[in-house]
Amino acid sequence: MSDPVRDLKHELLAAAERQQGHAPAPASRRRWRAHPGRNRLLLTAATLAIATAVALLFTAPWDRSHGFLARAEAALTPPAGTVLHMKWQLTTTSTDPACTVTHDPSEMWIDQTPPHRYRALLNNLPDIPVNATPRALACSSGKATELGGAIDTRELLTFLPPNKLTVTVLLGNDPPDPVPSLRNAIRAGRAHDEGKTQLGGRTVERIRIDPSACPPLANGPREPSYAYVDPETFYPVETVGPGIIGPAPCNQRCDGVFVRLQRIRRYLTFEYLPRTAANLALTDIHAQHPNATGP
Numbered sequence: 001m002s003d004p005v006r007d008l009k010h011e012l013l014a015a016a017e018r019q020q021g022h023a024p025a026p027a028s029r030r031r032w033r034a035h036p037g038r039n040r041l042l043l044t045a046a047t048l049a050i051a052t053a054v055a056l057l058f059t060a061p062w063d064r065s066h067g068f069l070a071r072a073e074a075a076l077t078p079p080a081g082t083v084l085h086m087k088w089q090l091t092t093t094s095t096d097p098a099c100t101v102t103h104d105p106s107e108m109w110i111d112q113t114p115p116h117r118y119r120a121l122l123n124n125l126p127d128i129p130v131n132a133t134p135r136a137l138a139c140s141s142g143k144a145t146e147l148g149g150a151i152d153t154r155e156l157l158t159f160l161p162p163n164k165l166t167v168t169v170l171l172g173n174d175p176p177d178p179v180p181s182l183r184n185a186i187r188a189g190r191a192h193d194e195g196k197t198q199l200g201g202r203t204v205e206r207i208r209i210d211p212s213a214c215p216p217l218a219n220g221p222r223e224p225s226y227a228y229v230d231p232e233t234f235y236p237v238e239t240v241g242p243g244i245i246g247p248a249p250c251n252q253r254c255d256g257v258f259v260r261l262q263r264i265r266r267y268l269t270f271e272y273l274p275r276t277a278a279n280l281a282l283t284d285i286h287a288q289h290p291n292a293t294g295p
Helices: 004-019 036-075 134-138 178-187 252-257 277-282
Strands: 082-095 098-102 106-111 117-125 143-150 155-160 164-167 191-199 202-209 225-229 236-245 259-274
Touching: 036 178, 036 191, 036 202, 082 277, 106 277, 134 236, 134 259, 178 191, 178 202, 178 225, 178 236, 191 225, 202 236
Parallel strands: none
Antiparallel strands: 082 098, 082 106, 082 259, 106 117, 117 143, 143 155, 155 164, 191 202, 202 225, 225 236, 236 259
């Protein structure tokens, strides 16, 4: 089946070549005669018109890209009065040391009303001492950890079985919700629609996200990351990007001890639930462990 846009491009380019004298004009058009000066004027106008038409055809995908990203930004605004429920599987790959780790699925609930209380069941936190080397952290299969708190107040608690809550510091550089990061990248002009592609037999839209000019760490990843989203809902299907593991706390002199990773996060569930009492309880680590001691 012919492609009408491609065929039209070829016709316009061929016409431009004929106007420049690289190809003979059709015989049916050679009978017309006019003043030489007028011919030159008409030739210039025709060439400009053809060049403009060709330029529009070749730049149309960029116009569609901007339109897609504008729709994506609008669609990614969280619905009011909802609870975001996500379930994903994380795979990390390191080249030095050489290892690929596919973690058990993790799950998270985030209230979309301030202070954005959340609770997460994670399976990708390292099951080794905090002071272990980054090389050991890179190949750790992780352990099951239950976290909770509020994003706005930076509260972060960990549940320690059988009955204790403790203040903790989260190891890792993943945002709890990918939607704000993608929306901010669109607003900053760092997101670029690269069109539809197939991912696991599913049609998705691929968005390239250029790295920030000011990463959190001086030696942070400089290569782009990619978000694969549903073309209709714009919900994330998979994200692929670089990551780093290093000692904490660290400063700019820690360049040599970081391990670089590729991180693939495949979303098994991404949905907005009604903000009912039952769903709000899923976001509250205190509600899930009412008899736990601690803060």
